[in-house]
Amino acid sequence: MQFYSTNNKDLRVSFQEAVFNSLPQDKGLYMPESIPQLDPYFIKNIQQYSFQEIAFQIANAIIGKGIPADDLKKIINEAINFDAPLVFLNSETAVLELFHGPSYAFKDFGARFMSRVMGYFSNKGDQLLDVLVATSGDTGGAVALGFLGVEGTRVTILYPKGKVSKVQEDQLTTNGQNIRALEVDGTFDDCQALVKQAFNDPELNQKLRLTSANSINIARLIPQTFYYFWAYAQLKSQGLNEVVFTVPSGNFGNIGAGLLAYKMGLPVSHFVAGTNVNDTVPRFLNSGAYEPKASIQTLANAMDVGNPSNWVRIQDLFENNFEELKGMVSSYTYTDEETKVGMDELFNKYKYVACPHTAIAYLASEAYRKEYPGEYASVFLSTAHPCKFPEAIDSDVYKQVKLPVGAENLHGKPKLAEDLEVDYAAFKDYLIRNN
């Protein structure tokens, strides 16, 4: 399979190039040149396969000869080594829990798969691959733990001082080995600007082999399709066939992967995007006008995105057919106050402690069912474990949070981070000095 740029379908590159470039030169996004169609027999019998077997079928269909089957199987078995269970709240509503990976957030799927793909394409004797990543919290942890110990790679994470939670900071800063953390005296936007400047610095690019672990990388998108199929398999084994997925959305990579799964032949009735007040996509679905705006800080801060970078992929999947897209995707927007009500309701009704992102998905899922009642399973995605967002959760409810195994171990480890001012020269100097 070749991959084209959404800005120029004549520009085709191999899977390997798409992974290392991350972004085509023309600033489009890579997409598979054709959407592979899965064998209907496979879909019909999907409940007979394991999560890893399903993941292999999907990845193999998208990547094709880009990675030989046996190697791909190995990558998947290493990367997707944790479950995505469907937890029923009642007979028609279930949570798809995506937080059972090492960083307790769904970004583990993308980061673990991408790190192993990059390791696979790196040959002995190649120059060390330098992965630069700016994070507001969740991406950095997933990338750090995804690349930890992956040979031939080195990760540098920039995070805003005092703006990530304790668990997030521990995940970023206690790794050592091939992972380095820089605590930037500034905002997430400052971190991102420093990383961007590094990518555009010819002198630095001559010295170092730089790459990005951004969520627009095609190797992060592909593994996010896996769990939609796995959720469907779990529903089928319960005798359920009709499903509406609700996805808490920021950069729209997660729901984009769901829509790719649908286009590949997964029978989904409808998708719902839940957003916080960063409502660029909901406004677009109402008006047909795409008008990005500056991001606003909210409780669900991993979704504070004013100009979702994966949106063009979704437009591309629907060949810019607005009516078809509107027929398949709905959206609802929630304020912080409403998000808190959602967290309370999940706890009071179901004794389920959810992070704010998950609560937004729950609210949107309920809103859709109210507007369109029917016989279908409402599945909403839980994108992070609540322990990552203690400040956002009511303290009485938070007391009920069971820390995942391993979370306590993080606390005792020494913090390995260097301070950095918002100063490109200092950042560049750090990278060269520590090469």
Ligand SMILES: *Cc1c(COP(=O)(O)O)cnc(C)c1O
């Ligand atoms: C990144 C993230 C999201 C948003 O996912 P997108 O793919 O950017 O839409 C939602 N919830 C959590 C916890 C996240 O870390």
